[in-house]
Amino acid sequence: MIRTTPFHPRLSELSTTGLWSHWAGYLSAQKYDMSAKHEYFGIRNSAGFFDSSPLYKYWVRGRDAERFLAGVLARDVRTCRPGRAQYTIWCDDAGFLLEDGVVFRHSDNEFMLTAAEPNLGYLRDLVGRLDVEVVDVSQEYGVLAVQGPRSREILARLSPDVAALPYFGHAQTKVGAASVTVSRTGFTGDLGYEILVPAADALPVLDAVIEAGTPYGMRPFGEQALLMARIEAGLLLVDVDFSSSRYAWTDHDRVTPVELGLRWMLRGIDDPERPFVGRKALRAEIAGGTSRWATVGIVVDWQDWDRVWTRAGLVPPKDETPLDYESMLYDADGGRVGYATSFMYSPVLQRHIGIARVRPDHGAVGSTVGLEVTVNHQYETVAAQVARLPLFNPERKTA
Amino acid sequence: MSPTSPTRTAKSREYDAIVIGGGHNGLVNAAYLAKAGLSVLVVERRHLVGGAAITEELYPGFQFTTFSYALSLLRPDIIHELDLVRHGFMPILMPSSFAPMENGDYLLLGPDRDENLKEIMRHSAHDADAMDRYEHDVERVCQLVKPLFDRVPPNLFGKSPEDLADLAWLRSHLGDAPAKVLHDAVRMLTGSAADFLDDYFESDILKGYMASSGIIGTKVGPMSQGSGLVLLYHSLGEHDGQFGAWAFHKGGNGGFTQVLARAAQAFGVEILLESEVDHVVTRDGRAVGVVLGDGTELTSRTVVSAVDPRRTFLELVEPRELPTDLVENINRFRFQGTSAKVNFALDGAPRYPALGDRTDQYRGFTNIGPSMEYLERAFDDAKYGWYSQRPYLDCAVQSMVDPDMAPPGKHVMSCFVQYAPYHLRGSDWDTEREKFGDTVQATLESFFPGFGDLVLHREVVTPLDIERVVGLSEGNIFAGEFFAPQMYFFRPAPGWSQYRTPIDGYYQCGSGTHPGGCVMGAPGKLASGQILADLRQE
Ligand SMILES: Cc1cc2nc3c(=O)[nH]c(=O)nc-3n(C[C@H](O)[C@H](O)[C@H](O)COP(=O)(O)OP(=O)(O)OC[C@H]3O[C@@H](n4cnc5c(N)ncnc54)[C@H](O)[C@@H]3O)c2cc1C
Numbered sequence: 001m002i003r004t005t006p007f008h009p010r011l012s013e014l015s016t017t018g019l020w021s022h023w024a025g026y027l028s029a030q031k032y033d034m035s036a037k038h039e040y041f042g043i044r045n046s047a048g049f050f051d052s053s054p055l056y057k058y059w060v061r062g063r064d065a066e067r068f069l070a071g072v073l074a075r076d077v078r079t080c081r082p083g084r085a086q087y088t089i090w091c092d093d094a095g096f097l098l099e100d101g102v103v104f105r106h107s108d109n110e111f112m113l114t115a116a117e118p119n120l121g122y123l124r125d126l127v128g129r130l131d132v133e134v135v136d137v138s139q140e141y142g143v144l145a146v147q148g149p150r151s152r153e154i155l156a157r158l159s160p161d162v163a164a165l166p167y168f169g170h171a172q173t174k175v176g177a178a179s180v181t182v183s184r185t186g187f188t189g190d191l192g193y194e195i196l197v198p199a200a201d202a203l204p205v206l207d208a209v210i211e212a213g214t215p216y217g218m219r220p221f222g223e224q225a226l227l228m229a230r231i232e233a234g235l236l237l238v239d240v241d242f243s244s245s246r247y248a249w250t251d252h253d254r255v256t257p258v259e260l261g262l263r264w265m266l267r268g269i270d271d272p273e274r275p276f277v278g279r280k281a282l283r284a285e286i287a288g289g290t291s292r293w294a295t296v297g298i299v300v301d302w303q304d305w306d307r308v309w310t311r312a313g314l315v316p317p318k319d320e321t322p323l324d325y326e327s328m329l330y331d332a333d334g335g336r337v338g339y340a341t342s343f344m345y346s347p348v349l350q351r352h353i354g355i356a357r358v359r360p361d362h363g364a365v366g367s368t369v370g371l372e373v374t375v376n377h378q379y380e381t382v383a384a385q386v387a388r389l390p391l392f393n394p395e396r397k398t399a
Numbered sequence: 400m401s402p403t404s405p406t407r408t409a410k411s412r413e414y415d416a417i418v419i420g421g422g423h424n425g426l427v428n429a430a431y432l433a434k435a436g437l438s439v440l441v442v443e444r445r446h447l448v449g450g451a452a453i454t455e456e457l458y459p460g461f462q463f464t465t466f467s468y469a470l471s472l473l474r475p476d477i478i479h480e481l482d483l484v485r486h487g488f489m490p491i492l493m494p495s496s497f498a499p500m501e502n503g504d505y506l507l508l509g510p511d512r513d514e515n516l517k518e519i520m521r522h523s524a525h526d527a528d529a530m531d532r533y534e535h536d537v538e539r540v541c542q543l544v545k546p547l548f549d550r551v552p553p554n555l556f557g558k559s560p561e562d563l564a565d566l567a568w569l570r571s572h573l574g575d576a577p578a579k580v581l582h583d584a585v586r587m588l589t590g591s592a593a594d595f596l597d598d599y600f601e602s603d604i605l606k607g608y609m610a611s612s613g614i615i616g617t618k619v620g621p622m623s624q625g626s627g628l629v630l631l632y633h634s635l636g637e638h639d640g641q642f643g644a645w646a647f648h649k650g651g652n653g654g655f656t657q658v659l660a661r662a663a664q665a666f667g668v669e670i671l672l673e674s675e676v677d678h679v680v681t682r683d684g685r686a687v688g689v690v691l692g693d694g695t696e697l698t699s700r701t702v703v704s705a706v707d708p709r710r711t712f713l714e715l716v717e718p719r720e721l722p723t724d725l726v727e728n729i730n731r732f733r734f735q736g737t738s739a740k741v742n743f744a745l746d747g748a749p750r751y752p753a754l755g756d757r758t759d760q761y762r763g764f765t766n767i768g769p770s771m772e773y774l775e776r777a778f779d780d781a782k783y784g785w786y787s788q789r790p791y792l793d794c795a796v797q798s799m800v801d802p803d804m805a806p807p808g809k810h811v812m813s814c815f816v817q818y819a820p821y822h823l824r825g826s827d828w829d830t831e832r833e834k835f836g837d838t839v840q841a842t843l844e845s846f847f848p849g850f851g852d853l854v855l856h857r858e859v860v861t862p863l864d865i866e867r868v869v870g871l872s873e874g875n876i877f878a879g880e881f882f883a884p885q886m887y888f889f890r891p892a893p894g895w896s897q898y899r900t901p902i903d904g905y906y907q908c909g910s911g912t913h914p915g916g917c918v919m920g921a922p923g924k925l926a927s928g929q930i931l932a933d934l935r936q937e
Contacts, residue, residue: 035494035510038762045491045649046802150802217802302479315542318640347492347639350475350484 002027005053006142006202010210014220021223024054024116029222037320037347039221040228043188044348046217047148049209050226052187052194053202056118056138060111064130069103069111071276072126074257075265078274080105085168085183088113089257089265095281096245096254098122099238102185104170112196114143116238126277142202146209146218147192147229149396154213155182155193162193167398175205187226189233191396227322231342231355234297234389236260241295241341241355256285259357261295261389294363297391298329298340300352300371301383312376318345318352329356330370330381337362337369346392353391354384362386405448405660405670409697414440414669416701416930417689419676419715420870420909422450423652425705426659426668427923428908428930430481432701433666435931440697441668442689444675444870447653448660451869451876452918454653458856460806461744464651465860466869467876468740468795468813469493469764471636471645472919473655474549480924486661487654490638490646491800493763498608499846500769503753506604507760523602533599533609534643537634539580540587541642546572547887548635548914551925552896555888584631588883591619592626593771603770611768611791614817616876616916618737620778621771629881632915645764647800652918679704679715679905686905701904701930705923706870707878708732708891708911712900721901728892732911733882736862736874737781739819741839744856745810748796749847761799767792767846777818784824786835790842791817809855814839821862821873828863835859877916878909887913898926899933906930 003026005011011029019030028051033039042048060069069077075088085104092098101115113119123134146155156163159173162182170183178201186192197205210218227237236242245254257265268274269283285291309316322344329338338358346353354371362369365388370381414437418429421443433439447453451466470490478488498506506522508515516527553565573581586595592613593606600606610621613630620626638644648655660670675692679702688698704711712721712729748758768774768791777787793815798805805811816839823831836859843850862874871878879885888896891911898906908926910916 033494033510033759034514035492037492038494038510041491041800045489215802215808217799302475315538315642316640320639345639348484348489350478350488350639 005051006199007051007053007144007206010203010206011051011220019222023223024056026054028054029220031222031224032220036222036224036228039219039225040320040347042217042219042221043148043190043225043229045149046219047146047150047154047213048219048221048225049213050145050147050221052143052145053141055143056115056136057141057143058113058115058120058123059135059137060113060123060132061109061135062130062132063109064132065109065111068127068130068132069113070274072123073103074276074278074282076268076271076274077103077105077111079268082107083169083171085170085185087168089262091257091278091282092245093278093281094245094254095256095278095285096248096251097242097257097260098244098246100236104181104183117244140199142197142199144195144197144202144206144209145186145188145192146195146213147186147188147190148218149191150213150216150218151192154209154216154218157212158208165193176208177201178205180205187233187235188229189235189390189392189397190229190394224321228320228344228346231322231344231353232346232348232390232392234355234391236295236355237342255293255357256282256291258282258285258291259293259295291360293338293357294360295355295357295389296363296365297387297389298354298356298369298371298384299349299387299391301385302351304383305352308373308375308380308382314375320345320347327354328372329358329384330372331362332368332370340371348392355389358386404664405672407671407673409440409671409695410669411438412697414438414697414699416440416703417442417697417699418703418705418908419679419689420444420450420705421448421660421670421672422705422869422909423452423656423659423918423920424908424910424923425450425703426656426663427477427481427920428703428705428927429668430659430663430666431924431927432930433663433668434481435927437701439668440699441663441670442674442676442691443670443672445868446673448670448672449653449656451865451871452652452656454651457742457858458744461809461811461856462651462804463742463744463811463858464653464797464813465742465858466740466865467652467918468797468815469645470648470652470655470918471633471638471643472917474919474921474924475637476549477920477924481659481662482665483658483662486665487649487658489649491649492638493645493647493795493800495760495763496608496766497760497763498604498766498769499751500604504604505751505753505760506608519602519605522604523600526600526602526605529599530605536583537631538642540584540631541635543573543576543580543584544631544635548921551898551929552887552890552913554894554897556894587627587631589624590627591622591624592630593622595627595630596771603772607768607770607773608766610771610774611766611793614774614778614791615793615815616738617881618735618781618818618820620775622775623778625882628883628886632881632917636917647795647797649801649803651797651801651804655918676715679902681716681720681902681905684720685903701906701934703906703908703926703930705909707734707872707875707909708907709734709872710870711907711909711911716902716905725892725895725901732885732891733880734821734873734875735880736821736865736871736876737818738874738876739786739816739835739862740858740860741814741816741836742858742860743812743814743854744805745796745812745853746855747808747853748799748810749812749843749850749853751847758799761796763795765794765796767794767842781818781820784820784822786819786823786831786838787817788838790819790839792839792842814843819862821866828861832859832861835861878911879915881915886915890915898922898929
């Protein structure tokens with residue numbers, strides 16, 4: 001029997017569609033409203049809330065917790081002060097990406113790591129003789145993401161501490177009687193927060209959020225709206241923009257952080273004081289310039305898009321639903337140069353956009369690639385410009 | 400003050416082009432001219448740009464879209480060519496349409512096709528698949544007509560090779576259309592909305608809802624010949640590629656025109672506020688500048704009128720300088736505004752008894768026009784010089800889709816009202832304003848019991864107010880009726896549909912030119928193409 005999250009009793013009342021998917025063994029709403037786009041505008045123009053509870057959550061605690069994570073995670077967790085969080089990744093020995101997640105530093109010796117896939121065995125196997133315990137607390141907490149330009153105002157009504165949280169900061173606070181951790185994090189690329197709440201308190205906290213947010217036009221959103229927002233925000237998704245090296249059969253299905261555009265995470269990689277899994281391979285990749293890919297944004301030439309469809313006697317579609325397949329990219333001579341891993345029409349950018357993997361020599365911002373689309377059952381190529389990620393990056397996100 | 404923010408005195412005495420009127424068409428036109436490298440001044444009479452597309456805080460915390468209130472017809476190419484997204488362009492989906500009925504039932508359409516069909520079946524099983532057929536047929540017509548929308552109309556009377564080529568294009572474009580599509584187009588362009596809709600639907604509520612788009616802004620009832628054209632015109636709107644879909648721009652249509660102004664300024668356009676152009680200066684049949692109300696004279700090689708045809712031809716220049724037949728045509732050009740607005744600040748969302756405490760029905764338009772007969776009877780009053788005693792209302796609780804329009808938990812509601820004829824028999828609008836507002840409010844009260852208790856503030860906008868404030872003659876929201884003899888090759892007058900005027904260097908780009916009114920920008924853009932082409936010739 002499929003499990004439900006601690007918020008589910010209320011969320012199931014809010015769903016008008018009855019559309020749920022299975023996410024990490026839990027029911028997760030695809031959309032509550034008949035229109036995922038309406039939910040999306042909650043994120044971009046007022047506020048929305050999303051149930052992130054199915055994420056795996058691990059406490060990493062002990063005298064050596066920092067040393068442990070510094071050796072597991074590719075991003076230097078030592079630069080993360082208590083009260084801060086980091087978007088992070090971990091790699092295998094070959095420097096290929098295993099997964100990404102967010103690490104929250106609660107104190108010198110206490111971290112919480114979130115992940116999309118189970119990692120307890122992997123983490124524990126790497127503990128060795130260090131003084132660290134890794135505890136899976138996935139089921140003990142609910143996580144409620146509250147995202148959008150009005151999210152700060154709404155949450156500050158419940159907990160004034162929230163107003164002062166910096167981007168990727170977090171704090172222990174109270175919502176009503178419940179002790180929660182509120183972090184300024186999320187997967188939408190907008191101003192937004194996540195509330196980590198003990199499962200038993202999840203419903204009262206959700207109810208308080210709904211009560212505070214409803215006058216501001218806040219609405220629940222499901223996976224479809226989240227996936228739209230995250231493409232605009234250039235946030236990569238496991239099993240869509242990359243697959244975990246752990247489960248890949250060939251290197252075609254593997255990528256390194258550098259190839260994924262996450263080179264910035266490797267700052268300090270030359271520091272001999274911090275050996276970490278994959279470091280050697282990654283240093284070699286960087287030194288040798290052997291990266292096979294660059295990860296970039298693409299923005300479709302609107303005239304070309306219209307031309308291709310109009311010529312075929314069709315009304316050019318502008319569908320915000322992300323494609324669930326890859327689209328090939330070509331150079332001017334028809335040679336394959338990469339592929340788009342995510343693609344959609346962006347309502348706020350008013351363009352078709354994507355996240356793409358291209359050969360490094362085609363990754364220059366402003367250069368043109370040809371995107372393959374199927375029009376009237378025929379392959380057509382439309383021009384697209386290579387652009388820097390994120391494609392949508394409002395000031396309020398970090399302000 | 401940044402070099403491009405609007406000013407109250409012109410920085411120079413001389414420009415390449417002066418655009419009269421800072422409505423959205425004037426701004427679009429100016430932006431394209433500046434983008435092409437011209438120095439451009441927009442002269443606007445009021446303290447803000449936008450014309451009929453403005454948003455004002457008329458009651459503390461409540462943003463009113465005093466006049467126009469939703470966006471659909473804006474030409475998508477303008478969004479990109481003027482880089483509007485960078486300046487804040489943001490059309491928000493309006494995901495539902497709500498049509499209350501007099502018996503307390505309703506039709507509520509949303510974003511899910513199958514759910515809509517089930518909802519339609521509640522009223523008529525027959526009409527469910529009719530809806531699909533109707534939409535498909537109309538979209539085919541839209542596909543055919545859209546290229547005409549986005550091009551300068553051919554000059555029917557010209558004999559130059561370009562004119563003949565334009566006409567040949569038109570002939571082949573229409574000639575290539577499937578017979579059914581062309582015939583549907585003609586049926587819509589010449590017939591009544593009622594006749595067209597009767598061919599598909601049987602349910603009153605659905606027909607009333609659909610027919611409403613056939614009367615907006617125009618002195619016709621759904622049963623009048625010519626309402627089909629208005630229906631088609633509105634169907635040609637598109638939001639994110641979807642014909643007939645409407646959006647609410649962030650901050651209202653005034654939010655949109657502020658975006659336009661920023662984009663225009665980014666191209667170098669200078670905007671002069673609180674300055675009225677008194678007249679256009681001509682020398683030897685050529686426009687050479689304008690004189691402002693305070694006597695200031697500004698010179699320019701190009702003068703563009705972004706106001707309506709009556710002002711363009713009869714007020715800003717001397718009619719005596721124009722060909723007599725043009726003057727005659729403009730004199731008989733029909734304005735006869737027939738629309739009004741009543742806007743509300745509300746303490747909460749209205750309650751519709753059959754839906755209990757639900758409010759999701761207000762996330763789009765609320766259409767008070769439950770049958771074609773209701774609409775036609777509302778028109779009857781107007782035929783004889785009075786406003787509808789039971790008016791048609793197109794309402795939108797805009798704070799539902801854009802919560803920033805009102806304080807938390809409160810709402811603004813925009814109500815577009817028909818019919819409200821500019822010429823009242825035996826009274827005048829200054830006398831009738833509040834009585835008219837009461838009539839509208841009573842109609843709302845009959846559908847939403849307790850509505851009156853929610854009202855914090857009410858703004859009544861009569862056709863006379865539209866004329867006085869925006870300058871649209873007789874308050875016609877489209878700067879001239881959408882009648883076949885006033886459209887396309889004939890807008891605003893035969894022989895003068897290509898944005899030029901008989902005065903060299905004097906152009907027109909307001910909603911009185913092709914394609915016509917609505918917040919669409921096409922006149923402004925198409926006119927800029929003509930101006931730039933002429934400048935290259937000179
Ligand atoms: C009540 C109402 C509701 C509407 N609802 C909608 C809607 O929801 N959606 C939609 O798409 N369309 C709607 N419309 C139609 C649409 O708003 C208009 O067609 C469009 O805004 C007209 O734009 P414009 O630039 O052509 O002219 P205008 O907006 O009329 O601009 C003309 C400008 O010129 C200025 N001006 C006039 N004379 C002078 C002078 N001598 N010197 C200097 N400046 C001068 C005026 O102040 C004004 O700013 C509505 C219109 C009205 C009135």
